[in-house]
Amino acid sequence: MLIALGKTQVDAMFARQSEAGFTFDDSEFLPLLECVLAAFEAHGLDPAGVEEVWDHAYRTYDRLCREADPDFTIEENRDLMRSHLVGRRRLDVRRRRRQ
Secondary structure: OHHHHHHHHHHHHHHHHOOOOOOOOHHHHHHHHHHHHHHHHHOOOOHHHHHHHHHHHHHHHHHHHHHHOOOOOHHHHHHHHHHOOOOOOOOOOOOOOOO
16 A cells, blocks of 8 residues: 555656646755655655655656657666665766766
């Protein structure tokens, strides 16, 4: 039940993000998403469930990025998403810049 709730929350946040007039920059939006997902981890969702919800978030972000620019790979979009996070999932962007 918590996994379904987490995925629904991800979908709702990305849907809100896509509404005209309500769009935040990824550097602002993705840390908010991270806070919501961290709450699931902190309040009892098992590690496998947490990963399933995060994977859903990464796939959703990838789909939206590819709609804007289909030349990027899922790995590049995942790295881009992770570069905007502030917690332990944050990617060290100095190591993973696109050539």
